[in-house]
Amino acid sequence: MEENRKVSKGIPVKTRRVISYIVLIFFSLLCLIWFYILLINSTRSHAEMTKGFTPIPSTHFVDNWINLVNGTIPILNGFINSFIVSGGVAILASYFSAMTAYAIHAYEFKGKQAASAFILAVMMVPTQVTALGFIQLITKMKMDDTLLPLIIPAVAAPVTYFYLKQYMEANLSMSLVEAARIDGAGEFRTFNSIVLPIMKPAVSVQMIFAFVGSWNNYFTPALILHSDKKKTLPVMIAQLRGADWLRFDMGQVYIMIAASIFPVVIVYLIMSKFIVGGISSGAVKG
C-alpha cells in the first residue's frame, strides 16, 4: 500500500526523510548533551574545572565520589531514604489504585457513580494547595520529620487509579471473576490472585511511574524532612545551592547530581520499550 503512495505535489519523500532525520538527531542531541557534560565534569577535579571545559573525561570520578561520601551530606542515607519512600509509594499506589479501580469496575452499588466522579474530579488538584494543612496535620500526628507522611498518602493516587481503570475496562473480563466466585473464592482473594495478575503489565508500568514520581519529588519532602539523615535525594540536591559547606568543590556537586540522575536513567534504558509504551496506554484510550 505504502509503495503506491505517490506524493504528486510538495517536497519529495527522500528530502523529507533527510530533513526529519536531521531534526530528530538535533533534538536527540539537545536531550543528551547536558548529560554528557555532566558525566565528563563528574570525572574532573575542581582545579581542572576552573581551567575551563574540555570534552575529554579525566580521572577523578572515584575521588569525587569518595569526597562526597565522606563529606557532610549523608548521601548514602539519602539513597536509602529515597528508596524506602519511592518503593513504598510505588507499592501502595499501584496496589490500592488497582483495588479502587476494581471496586468501581466490578461492582454495582449505590453511590458508585458519585465515587467515580469524585476521584476524576480531584485528579488534578495539586498537592501544593493543601500543603499548609498537610504540614499542620502531620505535625499534630507526630509524623513531622519522618518518611511516613511521604508514603502513606500514596494509597489515594487518583492518576494511577485513572490509568489502571482504563486498562481494566479493556482487559479484564468479568467472566473470569465469575468463575472464581463459583469456585468459592472470596472477593479479596479473587482480587489478589485473579485480577492483579491480569493487571500485571499495567500495574508494573504504574509502579515505575509512581516510583520515579516519588524519587523526583521535591516540594513536600523539603517541607517535612528536617534532619540531615532523613532527607531524600532531591532535598539534598537543593542544599547544594547553599554552597559554602562544599568548600566550592564542583566535582562533588556534579557527582552528586550524576548519582541521583543516572540510576533512574539506567533503569529507564533497560525498560524503555515498556515505559514508552505505557505512557500512552491510559490517556489515549477511547
Next chain:
Amino acid sequence: MKKQSKVARVNRWGYIFLIPFFLTYVIFQVIPLCSTIYNSLFENFRSGLKQIGPNFVGFANFAKLLGTIDFWNYFENTLLMWVGGFIPQILVSLLLAYWFSDPSLRLKFQQFFKTVIYMPNLIMASAFAMLFFALFADQGPVNSILVSMGILKQPFKFFASVTASRVLIMFMNFLMWFGNTTILLLAGMLGIDQELYEAAEVDGATSSQVFFRITLPILRPILLYVLVTSLIGGMQMYDVPQILTNGKGTPANSTLTVIMYLNQHLTSKNLGMGGALSVVMFAVTGVLSIVIFNLNKRKD
C-alpha cells in the same frame, strides 16, 4: 430472592475496596484542605521565636493578597514561563509525532529516538535545575565552550538577565515535556483510520494538506487534553525555578512563580497569607480541573 441478596452481599465489597482510598484521601487531602481554608481567615505568623495570632481577620488576607500587585506579577511570571515552554513543545511534538506516524517516511530507529526524547521527563527536576545552574554559571562549561569557540567575547551572565533566566526555565520545561507529548500525540495519530489517508492520497493531497485537514482536526480532543493538563502542571511550576534561583526568583522577581511565593510564606511560617494563597490556587486549578473532568467524562 436468594440470588439477589447474594449479589448484594458481593457488591458490598465495592464499598470495602473503596475504603483505603477514601479514608486516606479524606485524612491526607480533605482535612488539610479544610484547615488550609480555615487558616486563610486568620492572622497567624511567627516573629522570631514568638507566635503572633491566630487572630480572626475575615477575608483581610485575601484582600491583601489580591489587592497588591505582587501576586499578579508572580501569576504572570508563571503563565509566561509556561506559555514559553508549551508553544515550542506542542509544535515540535506535533511535527515529530507526525513524522513518526507517517508511513511514507518509514523512519528507522524510531524506538531509539522515542527513548531519547522521553528521557528528560524522568530526570529529577531539582537535579536537572542544579545541573543547569552549574552548567550556565558565569564561569561554567557553557560559557567556557561559547568563549573558546569565539561565539562570545566574554562570559554571558545568564542568571543576571531576566530574559535569559526565563528562557532557560522555559527551555528546561520544554525539554522535560516534549518527548512525553510527542508520544501521546503519536498514539493519537496512529489511532487515525488509515483509509482516510489513502482517500486523501487518491485525491492528490500534499502531505501538509493531509496534516492540516485530516490529522489536526481528529487530534483536537487529545490536543485539548494535553493543553489543559500542561496548564495545570504549569500553574504548579516550582522545582526548576526554585532551585535555579535558590528560591528567590531572581533576577528582579522575574522568575518567581506562584508556588514559590507560597513556599516563601510557608517557610516564614505565615499561615494566614499562605492559606489565602493556597485557597486562590485551589480555585484556579479547580476551574481547570472541571474542564479536564468534562473531557474525561466525554471519553468515558
Next chain:
Amino acid sequence: MKKKVLSVLLSAAMAASILAGCGEAAAPAADAGSDAAEAEAPAADAEAPAADAEAPAAEAPAASGEAGKVLNIAAWNEEFKTRLTDHYPGYEVVDGTHGKIGDVTVNWLITPNENNAYQDRLDEILLGQESAAQDDKLDLFLVEADYALKYVDTDYAAAVESLGISLDETKDQYQYTKDIMTDSNGVLKGVSWQGCPGVMIYQRAIAKEVFGTDEPEEIQKLFADWGKFNESADKLKAKGYLTTASVADTWRVYQNNVSKPFVDGTTIQIDDNIKKWAEDSKDLYDRGCTTTANQWTDDWSKGFYPEGKVFCYFGPAWLIDFCMAADTEGSVAHDGGWAATEGPQGFFWGGTWICGCAGTDNGDLVADIMRKMTMDPDVMKDIVLKDNDFVNNRPVMEGLASDPEYHSAVLGGQNALKMFCAGADKIDMSNLTAYDQGLLGDYQTAMVDWMNGNFASYEDALDSFYKAAEVRYPELTH
C-alpha cells in the same frame, strides 16, 4: 505471587531501615574513652544543669557523670567541627557528621545558611525542644552576629553562668564578643573563640605588576579611602584585573560603618552608608572592576586561584584560613600569595558564638567545650599557630602580634596580627538587629538586580527589597 513480591520488597525496605538505624545505635557502644575514671556514673539527674545556677565552677574536666549519651550540635558549616576535631582533647572523628568525646557521641546537625535555612531549622528544633527525647535534645548551637539577638534574648539559650562558668573566666575575651551575647537583662548567654576584625586581603603578584610594590604600607596608601580605592580600581582594570570578586565583598565594610540599625522597632530603615554601598558598587560594576556574583558561589571563589584575576577580598582571619582554599594545590593561598592591609574603612565580619541550650543533658560537657575552646590560653594559642584564626583572647593575640617568630604562610610570611588587634578593639556592634541576616541578603539580591539592569532605578530595587523583606518578616513595615 504478587504477595510474595510485596513481602520481599517490604522486608527489604525494613532491613534497609534497620541497617540505617544500626549505624547510629552502634556508635555509642565501644570505647571506654580517655578520661574514663568515673565510668559507672548513673544517669540519675537527667534534668540537670540549666536550672541550678549555683553549680560549682569546678575545673573538673569533661565526663563528671554526664547523663546524656549524645551531644547534639547545630551549626551552618564545618568550621567549628574542624576546630573541635583539631583542638579539643579526646575528640574523635567517626564520620562526616559524627564524632565522639569519651563515650558521648557528638551528632552534628549542619544546615547551610543560605536563604535563612539555618535559622529556620534552628527555630524548629528549639520550639520542639520540650517534647524531644532526651538524646534528641539540642545541647549546643552556634550563632552569628547577624541574628544572635534573636536567640540570645530568649530562654532557649542557657546562661553561661548556669553551666558552671564564672564570668571571671571570660575576662580575657574581647568585650564586643560578650556584648553581643548579653541579653536584655544583662545575662551572658554565649561565648566565642574568635574575633573577626576584617582587613583587605590582596594578591601580591598583581600588586607588584600594577602598582610596582606589594608592601602593605604602600598598598594601603593607594586604597586608604573609597575615592582612592576607585582610582586604583581603574588601574587594575587597565591591566585586566578585577578589583574585587563581587560587589558583595565590600558590603560589610559599608554596613559596619552605619549610624543606625536596619530596623527600628518594626520599621525598616536604610542608612546612608548602605545606600552608598549600592551606588558605589553599581559604579564599580559598570566600570568593569567587579562582578555581581553571589558570595560563596563558584564564580565568587574563582579569585582564590590566579586564573580568577581578582586583586582583593575583604575579610577577617577566618576567611583567609578557612575559606580561601589554602590546602588546594594551585590556589593563591597555597603559594602564600596574599597580603593584608587595613583598606578604606575598618569593619568586622561574622564570628561564631557557642550557646548552650537550656535543657541540655550534657551541661558539664558543654561547659568544658566552652572553657577549652574559648578560654584556655594554650588551646587559643594553638588555634592561632595552626589555623591562623584570630582568637578571642587579648593577651594571646597581643603576645603573638609582637612575636617576631609568628607569621602567616598564606600571607606570604606577613604578621598581620597587629592590624587585627587594632581592629578588634574598635569593633562596635551596637547597630545589630535580630533581622540583619535576612535583610542584608534580600537587600543585596535586590541591588544586584539593579546593577544588572533589571531595575530602572535604585528606588525600584528598594521597593523589591521591601517586598521580599516583608514576606520574610511579616511584622516589618517601611
